[in-house]
Amino acid sequence: MAPARFNKDRVVLDTSLFVNPDVRASLGPTPTEALEAFLFIAAQIPILEFYMPPSIFEELMNFVQRESISGDLLVYLNQKSPRRHELTTPAFLLYELVDDIRERVNKGMRVAEQAVRSEKPLNEAIQELRRKYRDALREGIIDSKEDVDLLLLAMELDALLITADQGVVKWADKLGIRWLLPEKFKEYLMGSIKKAELLGEE
Numbered sequence: 001m002a003p004a005r006f007n008k009d010r011v012v013l014d015t016s017l018f019v020n021p022d023v024r025a026s027l028g029p030t031p032t033e034a035l036e037a038f039l040f041i042a043a044q045i046p047i048l049e050f051y052m053p054p055s056i057f058e059e060l061m062n063f064v065q066r067e068s069i070s071g072d073l074l075v076y077l078n079q080k081s082p083r084r085h086e087l088t089t090p091a092f093l094l095y096e097l098v099d100d101i102r103e104r105v106n107k108g109m110r111v112a113e114q115a116v117r118s119e120k121p122l123n124e125a126i127q128e129l130r131r132k133y134r135d136a137l138r139e140g141i142i143d144s145k146e147d148v149d150l151l152l153l154a155m156e157l158d159a160l161l162i163t164a165d166q167g168v169v170k171w172a173d174k175l176g177i178r179w180l181l182p183e184k185f186k187e188y189l190m191g192s193i194k195k196a197e198l199l200g201e202e
Helices: 031-043 054-061 091-117 121-138 147-157 166-175 180-200
Strands: 008-013 049-052 077-079 160-162
Touching: 008 147, 031 147, 031 180, 049 054, 054 077, 054 147, 091 121, 091 166, 147 166, 160 166, 160 180
Parallel strands: 008 049, 008 160, 049 077
Antiparallel strands: none
């Protein structure tokens, strides 16, 4: 248990840290191993508190072997829902979201028009349409309740948000939420261990 003089920093984590192969590489080759490695490290950092919304945690549990995850270590990953009915956000964000959606719909229409005019074989044209349409409408946007939970919880706790989702990062910037590049996550954890050791020696 950390001494009272430690001013704990809070960190909100996304599923992508353990599921995305490019992001989890420094922790482990599989989601289960990556989560186990993180929990082992987290147990050594008394100056940090780690959080994950239950919606995100349940999503993560679909990718790991639950029986392999130690219950003793899992206590270091706090599950907390954001206070959805108590939090407020600036009105300008609603305007930006509406503008963003409208622009994406227009981009989707242009992609569809290009596909109709394409002289490519039908199967190839459909595949290209699906890829471009998906990119036009979903890339760089928050498109799920889980994304919103991450942002609201990080805002509520004044926490550092760590995610590989560029849409979440974009809106974290708009909300003034601190965030960290996911590829720096392991480095951040190891640096925090050293910081905790130095504080413990004071």
